[in-house]
Amino acid sequence: MQQERSLKRRQNEWQGNEQMAQWTKCLIPDTREWIKCLHRRSNYFLTQELTRHGAFKAYTKTIGKSKNDFCRFCERVDTVEHTISGKDKWNAGHEMIKIIMKEKERKGRIRRERERD
Numbered sequence: 001m002q003q004e005r006s007l008k009r010r011q012n013e014w015q016g017n018e019q020m021a022q023w024t025k026c027l028i029p030d031t032r033e034w035i036k037c038l039h040r041r042s043n044y045f046l047t048q049e050l051t052r053h054g055a056f057k058a059y060t061k062t063i064g065k066s067k068n069d070f071c072r073f074c075e076r077v078d079t080v081e082h083t084i085s086g087k088d089k090w091n092a093g094h095e096m097i098k099i100i101m102k103e104k105e106r107k108g109r110i111r112r113e114r115e116r117d
């Protein structure tokens, strides 16, 4: 009973909040359902998607980490919506892996050249 009251109070606060976390509120309108969801598990990527604070250039530009807000794969604005709903998301994943592998290869080559010298 106490827990139900607490969950209801938190839900009312959540619904009444019209200034912060509006994106998250749009994704999780009822916190009681989220709390009771058996497969509710957050991770690095889901947290970024739920908060909009992550490797989305529309966000990183606002905090001064990117010079522009364009998606590196299709040149549209890189928002969380673009990342999770874009038709290029699988290609983007493949491209991301290629970029990471190239970077690892480049760093390995630089390290080997330094060790040789």
Ligand SMILES: [Zn+2]
Pocket: 071, 072, 073, 074, 075, 076, 082, 086, 088, 092
């Ligand atoms: Zn894109």
